[in-house]
Amino acid sequence: MGDAMLDIRNLNKKFGGLAIFSDLNLQVGKGELRCIIGPNGAGKTTLFNLITGRLRSDSGEIRFEDRDICRLPVNEIARLGIGRKFQAPSVFEEMTVWNNLMVAGTGHRRAHRLFSTKTDAGLAARAERVLESVRLTARRDDLAGSLSHGQKQWLEIGIVMLNDPRLVLLDEPTAGMTVSETAETADLIQEVFRDRTAIIIEHDISFVRRLDSRVTVLNRGGVMKEGSFDEIAADAAVRKAYLGEEA
Numbered sequence: 001m002g003d004a005m006l007d008i009r010n011l012n013k014k015f016g017g018l019a020i021f022s023d024l025n026l027q028v029g030k031g032e033l034r035c036i037i038g039p040n041g042a043g044k045t046t047l048f049n050l051i052t053g054r055l056r057s058d059s060g061e062i063r064f065e066d067r068d069i070c071r072l073p074v075n076e077i078a079r080l081g082i083g084r085k086f087q088a089p090s091v092f093e094e095m096t097v098w099n100n101l102m103v104a105g106t107g108h109r110r111a112h113r114l115f116s117t118k119t120d121a122g123l124a125a126r127a128e129r130v131l132e133s134v135r136l137t138a139r140r141d142d143l144a145g146s147l148s149h150g151q152k153q154w155l156e157i158g159i160v161m162l163n164d165p166r167l168v169l170l171d172e173p174t175a176g177m178t179v180s181e182t183a184e185t186a187d188l189i190q191e192v193f194r195d196r197t198a199i200i201i202e203h204d205i206s207f208v209r210r211l212d213s214r215v216t217v218l219n220r221g222g223v224m225k226e227g228s229f230d231e232i233a234a235d236a237a238v239r240k241a242y243l244g245e246e247a
């Protein structure tokens with residue numbers, strides 16, 4: 001793929017004697033929303049750790065916008081525009097929704113530093129837009145601790161979006177959500193990432209179906225299959241390895 005924003009070539013990673021990736025090749029195009037699925041232990045979270053620099057590969061290339069980022073430190077990779085949302089929400093529950101965004105936007109993790117500086121107008125405008133996109137405008141002055149589990153996940157997505165990342169990695173954004181929250185989150189993600197690039201690890205097949213994006217199945221060290229949800233769901237080997245007979 002010539003216009004790939006993320007281009008992973010022949011990536012190898014072992015933990016001890018266990019090969020997690022053996023010559024993994026994966027490309028994600030600019031503006032694409034990509035779901036990654038695979039059985040437990042397939043290496044989905046490890047892949048995010050390799051992309052973001054938390055782990056080092058044994059060999060191979062990870063190119064982001066045509067630059068090999070394999071050996072760059074975590075903060076440098078984040079600065080290039082790769083944002084990540086971890087699986088468990090980690091918002092400050094005792095702060096308002098708005099102040100969670102302000103803290104994330106100023107990079108100050110200490111409230112007294114936040115309140116001692118004037119709010120930057122650019123940041124406030126970005127925060128307003130983000131709040132709207134993650135459907136939390138009406139909750140801006142409420143404590144984050146009073147949000148539902150699903151809304152906390154949305155706030156975290158908002159926090160990741162605040163700095164306008166060029167590529168967003170979401171690790172199981174619907175973990176722990178109810179069925180209706182999961183469906184609403186698929187719609188929200190489609191809206192938020194309409195003109196953006198994101199890779200989403202997800203276990204919930206109803207979410208993957210609703211998102212209707214291209215899907216990559218990881219299994220046994222590499223890409224087992226890539227295609228639309230319907231193509232993936234119809235593939236006998238994928239059904240056997242991952243989806244189970246009910247798919």
Ligand SMILES: Nc1ncnc2c1ncn2[C@@H]1O[C@H](COP(=O)(O)OP(=O)(O)OP(=O)(O)O)[C@@H](O)[C@H]1O
Nearest residue numbers: 015016020038039040041042043044045046047203
């Ligand atoms: N830092 C580490 N050191 C040693 N082994 C690890 C490390 N991180 C992950 N592993 C192992 O690598 C394999 C892949 O783990 P990983 O968490 O990437 O899988 P996953 O596809 O995200 O799984 P799940 O669907 O359960 O979240 C697992 O066997 C795991 O135990």
